[in-house]
Amino acid sequence: MTPETIQKILQAGKIASQVRRETAAKLQKPGFSYLQAMDEAEAQILKLGGQIAWAQMAVNDIAAHYCPTEDDPSLTEQGQLIKVDIGVHIDGYIADNAMTIEVGSPPNSQNQKYKDHIKAAQNALKAAIKLVKPGVELWQLGEAQMSEAEALGLTTVKNLSGHTIEQYKVHGGISIPSYNTKDKTQIKENTQIAIEPFVTEGTGLIKERGPATIFMIEKQRSTRSLYGQRILAHPIIKQQQTLPFTTRWLTRSLGKSPALLGLKQLQQDGIIKPYPPLAEVSK
Numbered sequence: 001m002t003p004e005t006i007q008k009i010l011q012a013g014k015i016a017s018q019v020r021r022e023t024a025a026k027l028q029k030p031g032f033s034y035l036q037a038m039d040e041a042e043a044q045i046l047k048l049g050g051q052i053a054w055a056q057m058a059v060n061d062i063a064a065h066y067c068p069t070e071d072d073p074s075l076t077e078q079g080q081l082i083k084v085d086i087g088v089h090i091d092g093y094i095a096d097n098a099m100t101i102e103v104g105s106p107p108n109s110q111n112q113k114y115k116d117h118i119k120a121a122q123n124a125l126k127a128a129i130k131l132v133k134p135g136v137e138l139w140q141l142g143e144a145q146m147s148e149a150e151a152l153g154l155t156t157v158k159n160l161s162g163h164t165i166e167q168y169k170v171h172g173g174i175s176i177p178s179y180n181t182k183d184k185t186q187i188k189e190n191t192q193i194a195i196e197p198f199v200t201e202g203t204g205l206i207k208e209r210g211p212a213t214i215f216m217i218e219k220q221r222s223t224r225s226l227y228g229q230r231i232l233a234h235p236i237i238k239q240q241q242t243l244p245f246t247t248r249w250l251t252r253s254l255g256k257s258p259a260l261l262g263l264k265q266l267q268q269d270g271i272i273k274p275y276p277p278l279a280e281v282s283k
Contacts, residue, residue: 012095015050053087070248092168124197142177157198202282212274227262
């Protein structure tokens with residue numbers, strides 16, 4: 001990894017961190033629009049000199065992969081548990097970061113219903129980061145996270161993990177577990193990883209639930225669908241390359257019906273892959 005590459009990752013990380021905190025502060029207030037929060041997060045990424053990899057959120061038993069549509073009326077409600085997930089890139093070099101807040105309760109408040117969930121996730125992340133160095137084995141990172149979750153009477157989500165990151169690749173090929181998988185694969189020097197401890201009082205498994213509003217290009221090939229062709233030729237899609245994009249980016253510029261039809265046809269052609277919301281199975 002060259003010094004220039006490292007500098008780009010660090011720059012993306014600083015922007016992502018700032019936007020994550022600002023977005024979380026907005027969503028912590030009851031009555032704030034999901035749509036406005038995500039729109040403003042994306043605008044802020046660009047204003048600070050970054051490029052949008054993604055701006056997503058998830059509420060309560062949804063762990064990840066929720067992004068509002070252009071007509072989503074949802075507002076934050078007192079007591080909701082919201083995950084804010086911000087990705088920024090500089091020339092394809094990605095910074096991936098997230099945090100969890102409880103709506104209506106200041107951070108570290110003793111009145112928080114989900115204070116143990118938030119604390120366990122934070123502790124799990126810190127414990128794993130302490131171990132990161134060339135040669136550390138994947139099971140060790142997972143064990144560290146699980147131990148912190150169990151210390152507060154919770155567990156980690158087993159089938160949702162962290163991952164390596166490469167240029168224009170959110171998932172670089174190696175999963176970073178949040179429990180002891182007994183996997184002795186070693187982390188090599190110059191590897192960029194995202195450690196993602198999801199904690200729950202449930203079973204510790206997630207499943208897809210509901211329609212997808214997040215997609216990624218799966219295969220670079222042509223389509224006979226005219227609506228699909230319009231999507232593939234869209235400047236946003238060309239700019240994102242293999243990074244995620246969301247439905248409202250297309251419906252706002254192409255129109256709702258043409259965009260949704262094009263997305264459906266591209267999925268049928270195997271060109272794009274949908275990423276539906278991921279819900280805890282016990283809910």
